[in-house]
Amino acid sequence: MKKSSSHFPKIDTIRYEGPASDNPLAFRHFDPDEVMDGITFSEQMRFSIAYWHAFRGAGSDPFGPGTITRAWESGKDPISVAKTRMDAAFEFFQKIRAPFWCFHDRDIAPEGSSLLQSNKNLDKLVAHAKILQKQTGVHLLWGTANLFSNPRYMCGASTNPDAHVFAYAAAQVKKALEVTKELGGENYVFWGGREGYETLLNTDLKREQDHLAAFMHMALDYAKKIGFKGQFLIEPKPKEPTKHQYDFDVASGIAFLRTYGLEKQFKFNIETNHATLAGHTFQHEIEVAASQGMLGSIDANAGDLLLGWDTDQFNTDVRELTLAMLSIQKAGGLGTGGFNFDAKLRRPSIDLEDLFHAHIGGMDAYALAFKIARRIIAEGKLESFVEARYASFDQGYGKLIEKKKIGFKELEKLVLTQLGEPKPKSGKQEYLENLIASYLHG
Ligand code: XUL
Ligand code: CO
Numbered sequence: 001m002k003k004s005s006s007h008f009p010k011i012d013t014i015r016y017e018g019p020a021s022d023n024p025l026a027f028r029h030f031d032p033d034e035v036m037d038g039i040t041f042s043e044q045m046r047f048s049i050a051y052w053h054a055f056r057g058a059g060s061d062p063f064g065p066g067t068i069t070r071a072w073e074s075g076k077d078p079i080s081v082a083k084t085r086m087d088a089a090f091e092f093f094q095k096i097r098a099p100f101w102c103f104h105d106r107d108i109a110p111e112g113s114s115l116l117q118s119n120k121n122l123d124k125l126v127a128h129a130k131i132l133q134k135q136t137g138v139h140l141l142w143g144t145a146n147l148f149s150n151p152r153y154m155c156g157a158s159t160n161p162d163a164h165v166f167a168y169a170a171a172q173v174k175k176a177l178e179v180t181k182e183l184g185g186e187n188y189v190f191w192g193g194r195e196g197y198e199t200l201l202n203t204d205l206k207r208e209q210d211h212l213a214a215f216m217h218m219a220l221d222y223a224k225k226i227g228f229k230g231q232f233l234i235e236p237k238p239k240e241p242t243k244h245q246y247d248f249d250v251a252s253g254i255a256f257l258r259t260y261g262l263e264k265q266f267k268f269n270i271e272t273n274h275a276t277l278a279g280h281t282f283q284h285e286i287e288v289a290a291s292q293g294m295l296g297s298i299d300a301n302a303g304d305l306l307l308g309w310d311t312d313q314f315n316t317d318v319r320e321l322t323l324a325m326l327s328i329q330k331a332g333g334l335g336t337g338g339f340n341f342d343a344k345l346r347r348p349s350i351d352l353e354d355l356f357h358a359h360i361g362g363m364d365a366y367a368l369a370f371k372i373a374r375r376i377i378a379e380g381k382l383e384s385f386v387e388a389r390y391a392s393f394d395q396g397y398g399k400l401i402e403k404k405k406i407g408f409k410e411l412e413k414l415v416l417t418q419l420g421e422p423k424p425k426s427g428k429q430e431y432l433e434n435l436i437a438s439y440l441h442g
Contacts, residue, residue, distance in 0.1 A: 343358065
């Protein structure tokens with residue numbers, strides 16, 4: 001990219017300067033080029049930028065319009081504005097050292113007056129993205145379709161009571177799969193924005209879930225037909241915009257996938273703020289997915305303790321991220337997934353520079369958490385504590401329980417004749433919390 005055509009002329013590529021640096025536009029923990037286990041830290045983290053927040057978000061909230069204006073948004077022709085915006089985005093991806101990006105179909109190209117027109121607009125921007133990906137070496141982590149903004153989807157997309165809307169959504173996802181494949185997307189995400197209900201008074205819950213599953217089977221069939229090899233991901237969220245969303249959390253997602261024979265082809269894209277909205281911790285959702293070999297990718301953000309809604313903030317809580325990283329590393333990592341910053345600037349954060357501060361903070365916090373978790377695992381104190389806690393299942397009748405080779409009758413006999421009353425054992429929570437704190441604070 002030529003300097004003269006820069007959209008961020010005052011900001012150079014962000015460099016790693018180490019923990020002692022006081023430069024707010026430098027990484028203190030994330031050194032993209034550091035080699036660990038034979039790959040770079042950048043390859044390890046697979047950071048991704050969410051196009052919808054970073055380049056379509058203008059700071060609006062339910063109480064007021066956007067506050068953020070960008071120079072590249074001016075112009076009369078929406079297609080050329082979309083192209084210039086995309087040029088700015090790829091310059092940002094490079095300067096922030098993100099190897100991936102993610103988008104919804106309608107983020108990158110304006111919706112037209114018909115499906116045909118929308119598809120034509122999309123084709124123009126996909127062609128542009130293809131060139132930019134090639135020039136910059138930035139890859140597509142995942143693509144998806146926006147099935148929630150247009151009023152036609154107000155009662156759901158694949159769970160809409162009107163088959164006409166189902167058909168329209170099918171056509172839109174067909175195209176989204178084609179363009180995700182065209183751009184080499186490594187995953188395809190389903191987030192069921194309005195796939196739920198506002199009131200059960202007008203809803204046939206069973207039929208809607210059947211339709212959602214039928215839709216996903218059709219997506220899998222079509223992906224196979226066109227040779228799209230990416231991983232399919234479900235992104236659970238309990239509510240917002242609907243009162244109840246069918247893919248409420250990972251556990252209900254697993255039940256849904258198993259019920260409909262979809263469990264082999266799907267994994268989960270876990271979002272921190274969605275976990276907390278469901279009344280879970282981020283680590284809980286990761287553990288549940290990992291326990292079934294279904295951990296796919298992360299939408300990296302955070303909510304606000306004092307706000308009940310999906311605030312999509314950048315996460316700088318190293319303790320929370322360390323716990324998440326422990327579970328991710330124990331599960332063997334994210335495979336084709338990555339850490340996608342599904343996070344937006346606060347409404348008053350209107351400077352161009354704020355976009356850099358936000359992502360630098362998020363990347364540094366994740367990088368630091370990754371390193372701390374790696375140390376905790378390498379030293380093995382936590383793991384050996386947990387192992388010892390379950391040691392009674394490694395031998396004797398405990399082992400037989402796990403192998404399902406013993407039943408109530410035999411266990412009763414054992415208690416009556418040999419074991420008697422179990423001795424209480426401490427869960428040692430405070431010791432373990434102090435142990436984690438010792439890694440965080442030295
Ligand atoms: C909404 C959300 C979405 C998905 C993609 O809460 O997280 O942006 O990540 O549709
Ligand atoms: Co998300």
